[in-house]
Amino acid sequence: MASLLYSLGAWCARHAKTVIGLWLVILVGVGALALNVGKGFSTQYDIPGSEYEKVIEYLDKKLPEDSGGTGTLAFKNTAGGSFSQEQQQQITDLLNELENQPAVREVTNPFTAQADLEKATADVAEAEEELQAPEEEIAEGRKQVTEGREELQKQREELQDSYDQLPEQLAEQLKSDPDFVSGIPAIDGARQQLAQAEAQLDASAKELDEAEEQLASGREELALGKRQLKLTEEVSFLSGDTARGAITFTKEPHNLEPAEREAVTEAIEAAKLTDIETYPGVEITQDVSEVVGASEGVGVIVAAIVLFVALGSVVAAGLPLITALIGSGIGLAGIFALTSTVQMTSTDPALALMLGLGLGIDYALLIVHRHRRQMMEGEHLIASIARANGTAGTSVFFAGVINIIGLSALTVTGIPFLSVMGLAAGGTIAVVVAATLMLVPAALKLIGHRVIPKSKLVEVARNEVYDKQDLAIDQANRGWGAFVTNHPWLMIGASVLILAIVAIPAFSLRLGLPMGNSEPRTSDGYKNYQLIAENYGTGFNGPLLSVVELQAGLDETEREEKTLDIAEDYAARADVLTAIPATESADGTVQLLQIIPAHAPDTEATENLVHDLRDGEAALGEKHDVTVVGYAGQTVANIDISDKVAGALPLYLTIVIALSLLLLTMIFRSIWAPVMASAGFLLSVGAAFGAVVAIYQWGWLGPLFGVHDPTAVLSFLPILLIGVLFGLSVDYQIFIVSGMREAWTHGLDSRTSVRLGYRQGGAVVTAAGIIMVSVFAGFIFSGVTMIRPIGFGLAFGVLVDAFLIRTTFIPAVMHLFGKHAWWLPRWMDKIMPDMDVEGAKLEAKLDAHRNGKLEGR
Template sequence: MSRWLARLGGLCARRAKTVLALWLTLLVAAGVAAASFYDGADAGYEIPDAEYERVMDQLGDGIEEFDGAAALVLLSTEDGEQFTAEQREGIADLTAELEELEEVRGAEDPFAQQQQVDQADDEVEEARAELTDSAEELEQGQQDLDQGRDELEEAQDDLDAEQQQLDQFAEQVGGQTPPVLEAQQELDEGQQALDEQREELDAQQEEIDAGWTQHQEGVDEVELAEREAQLSSQARTVSEDGTVAMMNVQLIEDAFTIESEQQQRVIDAVEQSLPAGVDADYSLELVQDVAGILGPGEVIGIGFAGLVLLITLGTVVAAGLPVALAILGVGISVAAIFALSAVVDLTETDPVLALMLGLSLGIDYTLLLLYRHRQNLLRGMAVADSVRLASGTAGSAIFFAGVTNVIALAALAVTGIPFLTVMGLAASLTVTIVVLAVLTLGPAAASLLGLRLLPRRLRPGSLTVEDVGSPLPTPEQNRLSQAERSRLSDDAQQRLMDRGWGRVVTRHPWAAILVPVLLVGALAVPAGDLRLGLPDGGSEPEGSTAHTVYDEVRETFGPGENGPLLALVTLPEGLGETAQRERGIELAEELTARDGVARAVPVASDDAGQMRLIQVVPEDGPEAIATADLVDRLLDDRTELAEDHGAESVGLTGQTVANIEVADRLQGSIPLYVGLVVLLCVVILLAIFRSLLAPVLAAAGYVLSLLGSLGTVVMVYQWGWLRDLFGVTEPGPVLAFLPILICGVLFGLAVDYQLFIMSGVREAYARGRSARVSILSGIAQGGPVVVACGIIMVSVFAGFVFADLAMIRPIGFGLAVGVLIEAFAVRATLIPAVTALLGDAAWYLPRWMDRLLPNVDVEGQALEQDFPGDDDTQVNPPPAPEYRDDAARASR
């Protein structure tokens, strides 16, 4: 590998201008592709086969008006007085205008909604009074009917008596005489009149019976309406003092697929039609965007990284090269990710993560390459040879570090969560492009700049910058004097080994072990209280419109209004409308009676009435532990609730439910992913260091760094420690995918820093030095690079701690702390100290395993025959003579 990379570096150095032109062309092409195909970051943090997804799909199919994101427009009066009649009329007109937008499915007039709630009891009383009046009328009608029947029966009795008398008279006169016939005709006509009257009374009875049936239906309806009014009596869309109103706006798209242009059209429509004297603020669904992924904080972080580079490399040109190369690689990567959005659903964090990783790794890897190149030049090598050698040695470390990062990030796919898979692959693409840029454009730029990468005082005295006219000056021009070589090589190395950090670690190994373990262990303790969630308006910066809405809703209408739950009830076929309605109300009443529920109100049904939607408002906010517990209990009780209320199913959905389900699924996938990357770490480092214990120590250090990083995130963003310093508006659950993301990124960095320091230790030991001297040599060689890289990474990641996108802040903070722990506490202190105590045992490897493992040659031993020379120009020059082991293990 080292020999192949050396040849690649040499080729790029010889064709430096061509390589530079190719990369610039690639940058332009990527930019054009991004401008042409960018389709927005419209993917959500969704999980396939999740309960909330299934219920939301079912809801969208049956009750279309609730399909899409529910946004809030919070309206308030500028003078703090109650809304005037003109303002209320203007807001009613505004809701009508919003419903005309293609982005809006529906908008509710908050004053009309509040009026319905306020008048519900009065309407029930009016209906009850009407029922009382109708009952009195029915009772009076029944009395009149009964009196009519009594009179009819009396008349019938009289008629029957007359008929009997007539029959007796007819017997006496001997038959049907004309008088008898005439009297009989009169009686028949009377009977007919009575029959007709009886039929009329029967009809009246039917009407009264029907009236009583209708009355009972009215009574049932009023009872249901009264129960509904009782359930919704505490719901408000207008504050009690009449100065604040919540306008509910149902969007066509959900919160993650709506585009910024669509959001802006809704906001513009509100602003243009707002009545005079009314202000509007908007919930997160209408304002969240990833418009500016590079803000002032990030620029400051890059600037500080440039200062570290200047101190490390000594010239503005050398310091600017890593930044420029990283920006070029990141530019191509982010543009490519934007272009891929046409075929892949991206989340809003994908390009930000790519930017964060690309900048930090690009600067780090370029620094390592230039540092090795600079060391070679200081030993008197020609520029061309130095570039080739640096590409073969540092390039090997860069290649394996990059491959490790790519594998760790791509391994996010094992979680089975689509948005994490895309996030990992996007980050892997960025790392791949950055590594390619460092391994090709880095050597090209180094050859073009020649000795300008060295400070003036360290260049050969006979040459100036103007004397270096070609990309590949001759060795005679570039070789330093023997005095300069001696001063910069032997003396500097001996000084580092005499007074450097390695001497402290090897002289006081127990202190170097206990201090990091105790310190990082203390930081890791809060990780045991880790709670996961997704950001809401409460996590937005204080003073932002989204946070204003969140805070005002919490204070005015109750914390649960910021995250209501939706319960979807599916009833069996064949039920009447009243029965359907009653079962929905019964379930809402039971939910209202449960601990943690402020109220549960039936809000909608499908056309057939078979699906009933109930809004469940928790007593606490969406980020509260009590709300998460409530959701868990309801999810566990779904089957029981359905059986108790004669429903086919009861489902739970809504943004709060989605956040909790996503967090639970991600938290469950962390052990699998961490176990995978730890195993990967051991396997990779086993091949590189050819030792049993070294990979185990590296993996243990990685786990310690990870726990320390997560612990500090919990302290700041969940517990609220130092919240003002870091701009934490509302302490709450940690971003759901942050732990698994930090797992992947820190794993790659852990292997990077392990390679930068311990590969030098391994090489020195393999050359016959003692264990202690090997550690001194490795730290002297790789320590400055790790220190500089660590500071740079911390600077770049820390720049995102104050990013405009609130969900990025804890990621930047966690990674900055993780790198700080990894670089300084673990890789530069703890691991070398443990290795020093273990001595020769640290490098033990069974012979059979040694034969099976591939020889990856990270330090470029295969290049020694290509670059012969004295100790100053060898690939891995030995330390000063007095530090050589007298009993050199030549067999190694």
């Protein structure tokens, strides 16, 4: 590989303008393609096959007409008090305008919805009052029928008494033949009167029975109404000077096209409202189009300053920046172009840009640093460029491959959006590595000797040797490397203690996805979240949806009763504010119930509620003879994603550690060096986790980092930190330890090898670490909320890994291990390929060739 890169460097240097022109054409071409075919990024983070996704698929089949997500709208009357009729009409007009948008299915008017609630209350009271009179009338009718039957019985008895007064012979004959006296007017008239009276009483009784049945039906309806009313006691759409409405879209909010979202937000902004502030929810306003902002630019400026200090020349400092921008620009444009066929989240371009810029600058710095040193030693321009590309470039190549492997390993998690994220970032790194290995040699040829600071040009012109081994060793015996090796136990203890203390908060790690309360305080999304939480209840910011399937054959009343039974069971829970029947399928067999948690959607209590509800699905179904299909809603989706990512974390960490041990063993041909490197990596990751939890979950130093409402840590941040820090830690390990190994193989003692290796690689790692921290830190105040903790976590992780692990812990450990640091079993030495990451064989070959030429002279 070193020889191949040597030849590539030489060719690119000789054809510098062609190479640079080719890369610029690629940049413009990919950029044009992205602008023409790119569809934009999504805010959707889902996991096919999760319980939430299964419920959504079920609803798409059973209730396709009700598919689509909801966005909230909050209104505040800045004049104070309730909304006037004029203000109500203005808001109604706005909602009607929104309902006409193609992406909107329907709207919820807060004034109409509140009126419906109040009407339901009034209807129940009126029905109860109306049922009171029929109850009294029926009771009076029953009393009259009873009295009539008693009077009828008396008349029968009187008629019987009149029979008893007849002569004995007639009485006996009447007993045997009741019709014997028929035709006698007096007797027939009495009998007819009795029959008529009995028929009238029977008719009255039947009417009373029918009235009682109607009354019972009315009572049943009233009972159902009262039950529904009780469940909506905690629900309101108006509160003081605020109102809350909603927009139901034809699709999930995260699937809205940018033009559709823009049409909705523009209609809201254009509405003419008097003394009314309108706050659309984050699901409506969330814009992921801004990947790069002013804060990210600050990071690049800091990186430029570091490059100037490290290289001592404006021209030399600008070269790594330009090559990194070209490489990461092509990668970013490629990602945007791929959105035409692959769904990508807003995190994908941000992560790719972070790594593309940071690594692009670091890798170019490594080659430029090597080339400059060789030039100052008297190497000819083209030869020096080719040698630097073959030696330092080999380190760049393997470092890039390791980063790509670490990110591509995200595919083993089985989580699609993480796989796409890893592959997108890995692809960008591949482009950046290619750009570095071709553009840097070409650019170095064009700037020529200007890569060397003016203060050193005189020495070069005099052919003075700038950095012979004796001088290098003398310098290595001074500075930080010497201090660390003179106090190894102190340095190891201090590093481990500091990182262990910082890592303590990691044991409280909770995962989640950002809600409206994570948005900037000045944003509409944040104000919407707070207004709803303060005036209506925090649970209304993240309602749950229960999907229940009833058995077929139930009539409307039976379905309603069963659904209310289930809703009341939900509402009876201490962690539930209320539960309300929402809608049903056309045949009534599928019922949707909205569950309002008692706590905010991002709290541990709500997370436990979702888990408890799922654990109780079978019991609830058995109790009510129904099938509980499952639970949906954005809160449920967030919890499912967090659980899935947390479950994949141990496997991914195991894979990364195994890769780290394997790759570093092959690179350094040692057992203990990779073990210590991996131990240091774990310390860095633990400290990064702890710092993220302390700031974003606990709220420590919150105002400094714009954290006003501490919440759960971004669900995929830990696994992302592991993947990225793995690659970077291996990079820095290669930059530091390869020089130590090179010195050791050249016969120097272990202490001198450690110091000399640190001197050669420490300056590069220090500069590279500062550059990566600056680039990552530029994303801490990104316009996309979920990017912020990623930027902080990566910046902090690189900070501790570069300055507490690679330049402190590792030199101290390597010094204590001495010659045993390079121990490798013979059988492994025989079967293991020689990676020659530093291009030592190439250097030896070139040195021998150059010495031969000199001797020939």
